[in-house]
Amino acid sequence: MTQRFDAVVIGAGHNGLTCAFYLARAGLKVCVVERRDVVGGAAVTEEFHPGFRNSAASYTVSLLQPKVIADMKLVERGYRVIERPVSNFFPLDGDYLKLGGGAERTRAEFARFSAKDAAALDGYEAALERVADLLRSMALKTPPNAGGGVTALLAAAAQGRQVAALPIEGQRDALALFVQSAREFLDQWFENDHVKAAFAFDAVVGNYAGPSAPGSAYVLLHHVFGEVNGKKGAWGHP
Structure with missing residues (x-):
């Protein structure tokens, strides 16, 4: 690898992706590395049975900061929460x-x-x-x-x-x-x-x-x- 970066984030879980987003928004050149072929970490959505998809580990949400949701425009990208x-x-x-x-x-x-x-x-x-x-x-x-x-x-x-x-x-x-x-x-x-x-x-x-x-x-x-x-x-x- 010959490219140079201002920051390298190891792990493309939800915390790593959020961190990378804010670093990039601040003007830094960021590289995110992940050993799996999907990103999202504990918050990744995967098919656990043919035709059925679910958040594989982070099964409920409450602690996702509203400012992060707004800054990353998650609602516009399809994020929604069904209340329990x-x-x-x-x-x-x-x-x-x-x-x-x-x-x-x-x-x-x-x-x-x-x-x-x-x-x-x-x-x-x-x-x-x-x-x-x-x-x-x-x-x-x-x-x-x-x-x-x-x-x-x-x-x-x-x-x-x-x-x-x-x-x-x-x-x-x-x-x-x-x-x-x-x-x-x-x-x-x-x-x-x-x-x-x-x-x-x-x-x-x-x-x-x-x-x-x-x-x-x-x-x-x-x-x-x-x-x-x-x-x-x-x-x-x-």
Whole structure:
């Protein structure tokens, strides 16, 4: 190879392609290399049975940044998301627990197991949403660079002010979500094991840790941090 490039991106997964797009848009000459004969990585769509195509690994979407969708004109290129009317279904011994389809429907499901847990749902979701809004406001900001001098210190202070602006309950929830286990956080809100297990699933799916592992509470937040079709916390199938 005799060509010269400003940047080489190894791996044409969705993150690599997005990175290459922004580098190229900034005027750099970019080379993307991929060992497979298709691009897309975990988000690639493949035929898994004759006549049936599906996203092979990244089976749902919520965390794709709306700005990226707009910048890359993905909707104009055919991208669309079908929202999920039900988020999760949990079979139990002779019963089941179904989450999603709106707070009222989830609350009615919880009431079959615990009236207290049904009443606690709105407060729980509000606590997560307060912290999720904080993260959304910081998602496109460059993290302060350790050793970056006065500029980095000022950036850190500005981002820290957003945390300080939260009400004291929000600050406590933010700290708890980043350091506690999912079990500890859920125990503060709910009493029924089936209800807690339904949320604990969100804390362990795609995460190599159990619900009692310190820090696993953050993954609860991770599941409400994104959005689909302008709806906060929604998930869907691309």
